[in-house]
Amino acid sequence: MSVWQNLGEHTVYENRWVTVNMADVALPDGRRLDHTVIRLRPVAVATVVNERNEVLLLWRHRFITGAWGWELPSGGTAEGEDPAAAAAREFEEETGWRPGPMRLLVSMDPMPGISTSHHRVYWSDSAEQVRQIPTDDIESARREWVPLENVPELIERGEIRSANALAALLMLHRLRADA
Numbered sequence: 001m002s003v004w005q006n007l008g009e010h011t012v013y014e015n016r017w018v019t020v021n022m023a024d025v026a027l028p029d030g031r032r033l034d035h036t037v038i039r040l041r042p043v044a045v046a047t048v049v050n051e052r053n054e055v056l057l058l059w060r061h062r063f064i065t066g067a068w069g070w071e072l073p074s075g076g077t078a079e080g081e082d083p084a085a086a087a088a089r090e091f092e093e094e095t096g097w098r099p100g101p102m103r104l105l106v107s108m109d110p111m112p113g114i115s116t117s118h119h120r121v122y123w124s125d126s127a128e129q130v131r132q133i134p135t136d137d138i139e140s141a142r143r144e145w146v147p148l149e150n151v152p153e154l155i156e157r158g159e160i161r162s163a164n165a166l167a168a169l170l171m172l173h174r175l176r177a178d179a
Helices: 083-095 148-156 163-175
Strands: 005-014 018-026 032-040 043-048 054-062 067-071 074-076 097-099 103-108 119-124 127-129 142-147
Touching (some): 043 054, 043 083, 043 097, 043 163, 054 083, 054 148, 054 163, 074 083, 083 097, 103 163
Antiparallel strands (some): 018 032, 054 067, 103 119
16 A cells, blocks of 8 residues: 655744644655645643533634634643643633543544644543632633533534534533433
């Protein structure tokens, strides 16, 4: 089986969040082309399902797409940081709730054709509210416990658009259907 080969890259832009490279790629048929590669830090995502089978979601606006939607708390994982700890930290900072023990739910690469952005989603079945106003209150307009059974309808209405939230919430919906 033939594969695309990266013959080398050079950086065209870089800051603390992203590196944009141009790769010299050899295709299986021998042709070569320049291909953009966006290199990002790994992302840690967190969700909690409570005893009422509800998930704590963030209602936020994304200026890039100009859209409002429900999302899960998430953020970049620092060099050497445990992804589960990063997910728990992001959850607490963005919601004011401290999650219980985190378990890996799903790992994904949302845009593998252009980006190295690797997402690991963790979940817990408990959380304790530690502050009324989250440390990162600017992350969302509101935070709500939403019944997991409402997830398919929210997706149909276009209210869940983030790839990691879609994958994680559908997985939890399936896993917890009888809860």
